[in-house]
Amino acid sequence: MDTQKKHDGWNEYRNRKIYTPRGKIGILRSTGYGMYSFIGSAVGLICYGYISFFYTSFCGLTPMQVAFLLVFGRILASGVALWIGHFSDSLYRFKFGRKYGRRHFFILATIPFFIYAMFIPIAGLNFWYYFITYSVLLAFFNTIHLPWTTIPSEMTDQFEVRTKMGTVRAVVAALLNTIAAFVVARVLGAWPKDDPKIYLYLQIGLSIVGIIFALITYYTTWEHFVTKNEAALMELDQKQGSNISASRWQNFKATFKEFQEIFKIKTFRKHLFIDGADQMAGNLNGLILTYFIVNVLGLNPSVTAYLSSLSTFIGIFIMIVAGYVINKYAPRYMYGIAYGMALIACTGFGILGFVMPGHLVTWLLVAQTFYIFGGQLYGFLPGTVFPSLPVLDTLLTGKSRAGTFSSLAGLFEQGGFVITNLLGEGVLQLSGFKSSTSGAADQSPTVKLVLTLMISVGVGIFFLIAMYNGLTFKADKTKLDLIGQEVKRLQDGGVKADASAEVKAVTWELTGTDYDKITGWK
Template sequence: MTKDFNARTKMSTTRMVLAGLGGMLTQFVPAQLFKYFPKSSPEPYILMQVIFSVATFFLILITYHTTWEHFVTKDEAKKLEAEALAENNGQKPNLKSELKNYFSTFKIKTFRLHMEIYLSSYFATILFSTVFVYYIVYVLKMSTSVSGFLQSLSIVSIPVTILAGFAVTKFTYRSLYIFGYSLILIRAVNWAFVAFTRPAHMMIWLIVGMSFYEVGLYILYFAPWNVFPFIPDLDTLVTGKNRAGLFASVMTFINQISQGLASVVAGYLLDFAHFRQSAGAVSQPQSATDMIIFIVSGGVGFMILLAMFFAARFHLSKKTFKILAQELGRLQKGGSMKDVDPHTKAVCEDLTGVKYDTIDFWKKNDQQTSQNK
């Protein structure tokens, strides 16, 4: 919709703020309905469906009438279809060719780093959310209402997302990642400290630790999805194509796999430690409580350290993207690859992981220039 870094950031931030508000409504509305109807009544479920269906209908109308994108003409569609056939040796797309396209996205260095950051950090959050209630109930011997109260601190999501959107226009993504992950690491240490020492005023320790975690968490949520809209442009520089949809599907697909895998890993570790599953409160063996502490602190901390390692090598920023976007625009207007500035060339190679001189798509510009001469 736009190539301007600040404009993209504002739009992405707005999307995430509204998504956060929507998430709050999906919790607030059911809670209010259940106050006025018996727990066994089907009416609150029907009313929820009606309310959310009507709201969704109007939101779709607003989206349809207020957003825009490049319209693909019939000639462009035929050209894209011909290119797809050429890439697949004249055959229509099949499972093999689609998988090949999926894996081709990882040719872009920044996307590889992006997914490594994304997967390791999201893996950490799933580990935490899987065992947090167990940590409160079985390790600290507190009620589930305490875990509910601590999780309600997620109300910071809206201001944190807004502030992160502002910060990313002033600082690099790498700085934002490191800051957010550092807060989560502090929280991981705090959880282990509370579990082993049982300090006085334990609730204050928990609130402070959870506040750090929630701020770090929403930076963790914000940064990957905010940086994502800029990555397809890197691929366009290498391939000459607009494959934003392909990159989005790859990211979503791997996200689903990672979430399921993290839950399985957490479940397996708990089973290995002889965790006792029960509908009611039961005592757990020492091995189970030790494993819960290990997951909520050590496991989460390790995955966040891994994410920090990848983030330290992440060089996409407002400054570097502007350089790449200018070069892409120059090439799209028929500029010669031979006229590239050395610094621009170095930035493009660093972000894409592809040697500039090996990019074939834009060499047609040089051929046309030679023919015109």
């Protein structure tokens, strides 16, 4: 009997390190959490930042062929985004999920993903090879990390600590990207610019480093262990039928019902539009930047990596300050500054493309400096604010659905990527862009004009949308802490009738729901 209790497939795992808080969450532990963010550089520097340029300059693909594989990959990613958060939340149902963790399982799954990325930047193959391999890569590149983003909310319920983790994570990501991008720039600058093999060599090195950092995150963080009692409560609204197809259909409907419930939360809806619009702006800028640098300004492709390195290096100091300020002032003020700076940069890129002044690199750095200040803030803010938003849903429903929040946010990001890639690559194709297999080809004045307009006016429109929603974002530390305290009071057995007038007012302001109409607490 004792042996059966010890190996029950459930409680036997509750004392594993991934479930055990191990001291204060300080700078070092937050750094361990942030190491995983290198996935953005390990895969993104080559397989995202240079991929459109690589495919059109060394693989002979047209812009619309590139758009086709990018869009299809993002459609797959949207499907994965719909599934991965709900699946992560429900992983406690399976023995392997209880053993390796609902969130930590996906950190381990990143290791084969890094290996897979090595098969992307290979020249001389046919369209279908690139279509299949890159579509699969995109399906997981922007989704496999989503469960990881919920770890701060599992490690602590304090806004200030979560903000510290988010700040350190952003600084670590910036520092690692600075080093990685600088190394990539130096190697590309020293290597013959018409030799595509260097992109493969660089990806192999980046993937190996990424695997090491993912393991560091796995062993330095923890998550909440779902007990049998908690599992029973989470299953209360979901009757599991014996028919597999029926169960899948029930899960499908349950997922969309959860999305509908979450989307009704006013603050989170604002967050989705902020994050989605600035992601679209960043995606379009990233898609066009290398083309703009090479085909319009006539500079070496390595300049793109140098700009990335400079951006993230300066961003380190910006985010350290931002992490402090966001605890003192409402995020909406910082959103205004971030998107205002980004709009100035868009204007600068436009002037560069139309005027073509002397000392191009110097003026490009000036424009990029504004983009750095704005970009680092708008890249930092949504991810730092996000871990504190699921508490609003917990107040309304009594449930913990941080993974589902991540899925819906990921779905918006994937949708934005599809739109910007169809827009960018489609317009580029219509303008008469010429592809090559031996390096960048000379482009017509029309193509150069289109590139300049997209990196200035096109990107600027998305930043304006993000700015409007950012300036009307009402959540801040004081209000979210108040909601967190109310949730804890209810979890400890408190009754709704004892809620203060302030709690009711903030609930309405942040969620759009009348506190007295909340039905998630009995």
